[in-house]
Amino acid sequence: MNKTLSRSCFLTLWVIVLGLAFGLAVHAQTPAPAAAPAAAAAPAPATPVDSELKDAAGKAPTMMDLQKGDPGGTITGTINDVPAADSKVGVTLPDVANQVGQNKIAANFIWTLVTGFLVMFMQAGFAMVESGLCRAKNANHTYMMNFFVYTCGLFSYWIIGFAIQMGAAAGNSNLGGLNSLASEHSLSLFGKMWGLWGQSGMFLAGHTYDVGVMVIFLFEMVFMDTALTIVTGACAERWKFLAFTVSSIIMGALTYPLYGNWAWGGGWLAQLGTNVGLGKGYCDFAGSGVVHAVGGITALAVCLIIGPRIGKYNRDGSSNPILGHDVSACLIGCFILAFGWFGFNPGSTLGASANGNLRIGTIAVDTMLAGCTGTMMAILYMWVLKGKPDYSMSGNGLLAGLVAITAPSGFVSTFGAAVIGAVAGVLVCLSCTFFENVLKVDDPVGAISVHGTNGLWGVLSVGLFADGTSNYGGSWNGVNGSVTGLFYGDPSQLVAQLVGISTLIGVVFTISMVINLFIEFFIGHRVSAETELAGLDIPEMGQLGYPDFVFQPEPAVLMGQA
């Protein structure tokens, strides 16, 4: 009897525990009531919209429906998912409007962040391209420059660079207004105000501790870092790591942000349209000028100061080949860069959901096409005129096409993009030859030609090929209408672009040159001849990039013995 009783008690207890557990599980899976039933609504007079909302709530799938699962995705995401400000009243029109607004901003945040992540990944591509085109004895040093430049640039940009560039970037409705970025230092000249640099956002502190500001910071930061890493390629194989670090810190803090402000932060170049009637002001959609030309022109300034590698030029001025050590790294790096460019250009809409932003599809296709025609023309140029489809020029042709389409990608048709890329493919070959053999500027990876020359071509091409069909909210740089180039009827846009080019090669070059002459005086850009001949890996970094490799002795001419 006792045994039976105890068994019964145990069974009862087990059933109770099981019941409680089941009840808890069901409770945990039960969604919170999304909206009070229509019957519980306040007795205020119902408008037609309110009654439609109540009707929609009544027709929304019930909890029982949802518990059965939704394999087709047809009943997930209804009025029940719109949060009501007052659960007793239920979902109202203001609730729906707020949710629509938040959905727009959320889509734009996601778009901008994810494309920013793609651009960040381009650092890996740059590292591979640059190291692949350098000798194995400098591989560690070249990889490390590309790795460390990310830190140098990011930190500089956080403490001051972002404030200089975007400190007055308020008004971007894609990202919620960015209204805390509203302080520009301006100069009054000829009766007009001209923006010079931004003043809010240092350390992202105070009122710039804001969700929208964080998104634009991340996106602009990875662009800035792209510009910085261009210089490391041009100066590879002889740049002292200390000088590189200081140069990168200052470039991320000052040189890049200044031009970035003038073009993108509401500065004087962007005001050329409103102040002196030049088209829609200087237009650089994704940074042929701001990112690539600034990087390429700074690379030229540092290359002039640092001089050619030992053995690059003979006494008669003729040049010697200094071959890269890894074709696969170079070409895979180019592909990584091309992949990242889908963040660079389409991401520069800073949103996917707003008036005109659906043009992201066109921008992505323009980007692909220009890279394609750039590669095609560079390969054909080398094949026809030099006899072989050279790998480094093929890679540079791809990058040149992508660099050139960066500024016009938001404004041109696919035909325009194809032409811009094709011109870039030939231009990069001519420019590499010009810098190497005429100017005697030693650029191991062709960065000056790829980013500098073609960055300028990209800026110019906006003024030629912009077809007047883009409509990002109806205006650009505060001037109503779409950006239209010379071939589509607006020559004044070309003048605005020429002013931008003049500023890049006149002002940005001068600033870069002066800063790096300053570094040359205090630190010295170049490693010792002994270090250079040994390779920078051991003296500068303490370890070989490929410790298990047995290096072949270099030709005497590259050891400065000829």
Place this chain on the structure above:
Amino acid sequence: MAANKQQGSYLALFWTACTVLCAGLAYFAEGFGKLVLLIGLAGVVISLVGFLKIKPLEGKTANSATILSLKLLGIAVALGGWFVTIAGLHITTSVGGRMIFALAGIGITLVGVLGVLPVAFGKSVAGKAQSTSFVGAKTTMEHSR
């Protein structure tokens, strides 16, 4: 000399001082901001002096002889071209006129950047350069064959 602990130390000081300097700028309006700015500035100066002190330890580099006067001339010409472009915006209001000024300014700047400065920085090489057509000139890739 290559990379060493002294370089690392002065770089750490430089970086820290730059950060402090920027903090001073950020809070310049407040009383302590000015003090922080001065501390940062002092740190930057000390680090630069340190860099200068260890610079001779680097050893002999392979740089060419440079000409200071030509460097200054090149920079002046480069910047001068930009002034021509900007002046054009205010001298004339016609699109054609402004375009001519802009092109002239770009041309002048290019003379400074591509004409004067390469000679200033690499006289021994650039001075002897033969005039070469683009297509006829040998590239690195062509040499490699």
